Amino acid sequence: MKKSNSKSPRKAGEGNNLGLVSSVFAVVLGLLVGLVILLICNPGQAFAGFGTILTGAVSEGLYGIGMVFYYATPIICTGLAVGFAFKTGLFNIGASGQFTMGGFAAIVVGITLPQLGSVHWVVALLAAVLAGALWAVIPGLLKAFANINEVIACIMMNYIGMYAVNWAIKDTPALFNKTNNRSNAVASTANIPKFGLDKIFTDSAVNGGFIIALLAVVVVYVILTKTTFGYELKAVGFNRDASKYAGINEKKSITLSMAISGALAGLGGGLLYLAGSGKYIEIVDEIAAEGFDGISVALLGLSSPLGILLAGLFIAYIRQGGFYLQLFEFSQEIIDIIVAVIIYFSAFSLIVRSYMMKRNAKKAEKLNIPETPSPQIPAPLHQPIPDEEPKAGDVGDQTTDEDPQQKEEGGDE
Amino acid sequence: MDYIIEMLGITKEFPGIKANDNITLQLKKGEIHALLGENGAGKSTLMSVLFGLYQPEKGTIKVKGKEVKINGPMDANALGIGMVHQHFKLVHNFTVLQNIILGVETVSSGFLKMDEARKKVIELSKRYNLAVDPDAYISDITVGMQQRVEILKMLYRENEILIFDEPTAVLTPQEIDELMNIMRGLVKEGKSILFITHKLNEIKAVANRCSVLRRGRYIGTVDVKDTDKETMSEMMVGRKVNFGVDKAEAEPKEVVLDVKDLCVVAKAQGNTKKIVNDVNFSVRKGEIVSIAGIDGNGQSELIQAITGLMKLDSGRVTLRGEDVTKKSIRYKNTHGLSHIPEDRHKHGLVLDYSIEENMVLQEYFTPRYQKSGFLLKDAIRENALKLIEKFDVRSGQGPITKTRSMSGGNQQKVIIAREIARDPDLLIAVQPTRGLDVGAIEFIHKQLVAERDKGSGVLLVSFELDEVMNLSDRILVMYEGEIVADLDPKEVTVQELGLYMAGSKRGNVK
Known part of the structure; x- marks a missing residue:
């Protein structure tokens, strides 16, 4: 029984911008909290430090921007992985494991098959995509056929992936660099070409991987919004039973959703370790952070491909800026705190947003009825007077039908 | 006359719509008073006003002849007004007894004293012929039983005025008969009942009087025994309704x-x-x-x-x-084969999809709506517009309205339109x-x-x-x-x- 006090009518169209508004709101609040932390740590340097967070990435011109693109590349991919799964009703918390497997497959191909020549990097990247997909298909199959919660299966797969990769690298002399306790460098043919980006962003680590990530954004957008395939996947995500009723093979859809999600995460792993930027798989017992960054990026980007691109760039941007925080005797971890706070607020703003959208929908339903194009059609049931009862504050919730699910489903968004 | 509740000239406006327009409802002590109206006639708003969830722009509420101001459900409860909601408000992993006393627990220095409560509940269930097992879990009992628990909740709180909001929608025919008997018994014991429904048979079966609302307006109050179903439905809908179905051999x-x-x-x-x-x-x-x-x-x-x-x-x-x-x-x-499923939310609709997306749920992959894997959005839109017009589907934003935001009747029309349009x-x-x-x-x-x-x-x-x-x-x-x-x-x-x-x-x- 909630009571709506506001009487200002809102137009339904405003709902479209709410997503952006709520994300910006989260970002601003997150940054303000960051400023407060800086003020507590070292009041004298706080504002200078804050300025660095905001502008540090561009302080060295194109080099900084190139670095932003470089850092953004893997987290855009894992963000897409998580966002794609979200859109199809799955929570792929296993992006880390898929990312690691993708990276591993990429370096295996990158180190062992130099005879491939000019297509070497393509094959290595494809191996990464495939490995990520395979790693995600396992929880996908479990979910589809045994109804095992994908979150739990994915978490397990993260650990299995991390330990298996550490063990495989350590046990294979060709892959293992004992001195530095990390994987060996891949053959130079396996490095992703720069596609001329090094000419623009001189000295930065940016490479063609960024362009591939952009392509992935477009592909995911097209699949989700334009194709029958995406229509099916989303339908299954929203309502498995109704999809089954409609004749959609819901088990296949769930498995494929996970496979594509995993492929995107695996792509992220491949793009990072084939970047030719001196990044290697470190043999440490830690789950790849890029996977969890993907969750943050997807949340902040509201799971939409364009949103994910922007969110990935933003997080990379303040990370790059945060790198210079050390100049002001701040520790770089403050950036991670800021990112975490932003995610908190974006989760919070999701609640605000869904509340606002529901309210707008109700208002719209009430206000727009006379405008609906159905006045003098055969046997109208009612006279064309607004007939929808305001439901915002029912006693209980007497919606017009008695399925108790409606309320429950409505409540848990 | 001896009215226990009077709602006089209640007007409640929402932006763009008068949900209640000068509505008068008078409930006599010891009667079953039906409140009849179509979906969206303003019944719920009127009850929200009675429970203090909305403050009316105009009108007064009198309880037992005294004018009162109700600011919220607690006030209503204090005045002896209780309600059985259409969707029960019960805690499923609590027992019957725990649910009944929830919110009005008897305690001594912070510890529950269940014995007294149990005695009172057993006594009430005997007196009103509401057999329930106080130790059964809600999740284990039937919907009809759950409703009894809701009634017992009101009785336990010593409510005098009982409101039943479409209580029969979830019941089987036998359970409906039982409920009718219970309602008659409650009235005999001096309770007054306000019975919200749009089922005329039930009104004929139990109600003494019936007030009719239509589109937020008060149409009138009639004595049920002197009025036939046709008249009441005409009052409710505003035109003659054909109960029989015209059909040829x-x-x-x-x-x-x-x-x-x-x-x-x-x-x-x-x-x-x-x-x-x-x-x-x-x-x-x-x-x-x-x-x-x-x-x-x-x-x-x-x-x-x-x-x-x-x-x-x-x-x-x-x-x-x-x-x-x-x-x-x-x-x-x-x-x-076309199938209008039993559960429209579980099977019939993808609630987070729009009307137009739902209307191609079984056909999105056919050449009419798809070309080399890409959805033909224009064809999908056109199909929705056509069906919306033909089946008079009402919604806030037309084809792009999310079906979740629609009323049950219109959701059902989306399904029926889709299934019939497939020419089965x-x-x-x-x-x-x-x-x-x-x-x-x-x-x-x-x-x-x-x-x-x-x-x-x-x-x-x-x-x-x-x-x-x-x-x-x-x-x-x-x-x-x-x-x-x-x-x-x-x-x-x-x-x-x-x-x-x-x-x-x-x-x-x-």
Whole structure:
């Protein structure tokens, strides 16, 4: 029984911008909290430090921007992985494991098959995509056929992936660099070409991987919004039973959703370790952070491909800026705190947003009825007077039908 | 006169709409007063005003002759007003007793004192003939029992004025009868009841007086015993409603659906009961065959086995002369079968999809809506606009309205529009009018008859006897998983049908 006090009518169209508004709101609040932390740590340097967070990435011109693109590349991919799964009703918390497997497959191909020549990097990247997909298909199959919660299966797969990769690298002399306790460098043919980006962003680590990530954004957008395939996947995500009723093979859809999600995460792993930027798989017992960054990026980007691109760039941007925080005797971890706070607020703003959208929908339903194009059609049931009862504050919730699910489903968004 | 509640000249406006326009409602002590109105007539708003959830712009509320100001449900409760909501407000993993006392627990220095509460609950349940087990968990008892718990909650709080909000929507016919008896008993004990409904039979059965609302306006109050159903429905809808269904004699043609020896065995562990037991029947083109029966006698399982939502254990289903027992749901969908499912939220709609997306749920992959894997959005939009117009689907934003935000009646129309537009040879409709008001019911009945007259076979499953009697050309009665009678609606009375449904009579099954 909630009571709506506001009487200002809102137009339904405003709902479209709410997503952006709520994300910006989260970002601003997150940054303000960051400023407060800086003020507590070292009041004298706080504002200078804050300025660095905001502008540090561009302080060295194109080099900084190139670095932003470089850092953004893997987290855009894992963000897409998580966002794609979200859109199809799955929570792929296993992006880390898929990312690691993708990276591993990429370096295996990158180190062992130099005879491939000019297509070497393509094959290595494809191996990464495939490995990520395979790693995600396992929880996908479990979910589809045994109804095992994908979150739990994915978490397990993260650990299995991390330990298996550490063990495989350590046990294979060709892959293992004992001195530095990390994987060996891949053959130079396996490095992703720069596609001329090094000419623009001189000295930065940016490479063609960024362009591939952009392509992935477009592909995911097209699949989700334009194709029958995406229509099916989303339908299954929203309502498995109704999809089954409609004749959609819901088990296949769930498995494929996970496979594509995993492929995107695996792509992220491949793009990072084939970047030719001196990044290697470190043999440490830690789950790849890029996977969890993907969750943050997807949340902040509201799971939409364009949103994910922007969110990935933003997080990379303040990370790059945060790198210079050390100049002001701040520790770089403050950036991670800021990112975490932003995610908190974006989760919070999701609640605000869904509340606002529901309210707008109700208002719209009430206000727009006379405008609906159905006045003098055969046997109208009612006279064309607004007939929808305001439901915002029912006693209980007497919606017009008695399925108790409606309320429950409505409540848990 | 001795009114216990008077709501005088209540006006409540929302931006752009007068939800309540000068409404007067007077409840006498010791009467059952029905509040009748279509979906969206303003009943809920009026009750929200009574419970203090809304403050009216105009009007006064008097309780026992004294003007009162109600600022919230607690105030209402203090004035002795209680309500059984349509969707019960119970904690499922609590016992009956725990639910009843929730919020008004008897405590001594912070510890619960259940004994007193238990005594009072047992006493109440005896006095009002509301048999419940106080230690049963809510999740283990039937919906009818849960409703009793809600009634006991009000009685435990010593409410004098009991409001029942569409209490029969979730009940089986027997449970409805029991509820009616309970209501009569409550009134005898001096309680006053406000009974919100749009079912005229129930009003005729129990109510003394009836106030009618239409589109936020007060139409009038009538004495139920002096007023016939037709008059009341005219007051409610604003025009004459045809209760009987106008239909010509059926002209059955060839068989479109044939079911042979169909069995479904319960899947629960250790349970080998046949939920559907050796069912045989057929439906011909150009006839409406109803499956009557009390909810839970295997009708849902039978339909799900035919449509493919559930696996059947043995038997054969033939559609248009082709054995489709092992075919996929999609195959059946694209070979002449349409299905208006029982649960419109679980199966019928993807609630987070818009109207236009829902309207192509079984056809999005056909060349009409898709080209090399890409959706043809224009065709999808056009289809939705056409169906919205033809079936008078009302929504806030037209084709792009999310179906979740729509009223139940309009959601159902989306499904019916979609299923009928697919031009089926066999239309299976399960409880197609459940929870809808008379106007919408009339519309849907007309559509089903029109489908029949176009030459489709219609298989209707309904728990509403009137619907079965009015619509069918043939009635099959299902009891305990078996078809126990094959009847001609012209030769059978409602009473007889009831006997078959209750299992106390069996007929010849052809």
